[in-house]
Amino acid sequence: xxxxxxxxxxxxxxxxxxxxxxxxxxxxxxxxxxxxxxxxxxxxxxxxxxxxxxxxxxxxxxxxxxxxxxxxxxxxxxxxxxxxxxxxxxxxxxxxxxxxxxxxxxxx
Numbered sequence: 549x550x551x552x553x554x555x556x557x558x559x560x561x562x563x564x565x566x567x568x569x570x571x572x573x574x575x576x577x578x579x580x581x582x583x584x585x586x587x588x589x590x591x592x593x594x595x596x597x598x599x600x601x602x603x604x605x606x607x608x609x610x611x612x613x614x615x616x617x618x619x620x621x622x623x624x625x626x627x628x629x630x631x632x633x634x635x636x637x638x639x640x641x642x643x644x645x646x647x648x649x650x651x652x653x654x655x656x
Contacts, residue, residue, distance in 0.1 A: 573640060582589040590652055593617070594613040594644035599624070600654040603635055615639060618654050 566638060580591075589603045601617030611628035613635045627642075629635045 566606045574647075576640045577636045579646065580639050580644075581608075581632065584636065586623070588646060588649070590647040591615075591617075591639055591644035591648060591654065592647040592652075593642065597642075598653065600647060600652060601639070601644055602641075602655060615642075617642070620654060623656055 575638070583591075584603065591601045593599045598601040598618060599617050599619050601615055603613060603615050606612060606628050608628075610628055613630070613632065614626055614628045615635055615638060616623055616626040627638050629638055
């Protein structure tokens with residue numbers, strides 16, 4: 549096999565992997581959107597340490613939506629977006645997943 553053929557094979561495999569990653573991200577966003585549209589506003593992440601987050605109206609009124617997340621010490625961050633779809637993308641980017649209300653640990 550020539551170097552060109554090898555490179556093309558690697559490029560093809562890379563493209564397949566990127567397509568898989570994109571499909572997975574889109575599926576996660578759709579699950580988040582379903583969760584939100586069902587009236588749920590709570591999410592959790594165990595990516596670095598346990599965190600919970602919630603969607604609420606932006607406190608500064610500069611955007612319609614705000615996502616604020618917490619650890620055991622209290623609020624640690626937030627982001628603001630113009631649409632629920634943008635919020636869902638942010639939630640996925642930050643590594644959060646849907647949280648059932650009965651399973652929440654931090655938010656009261």
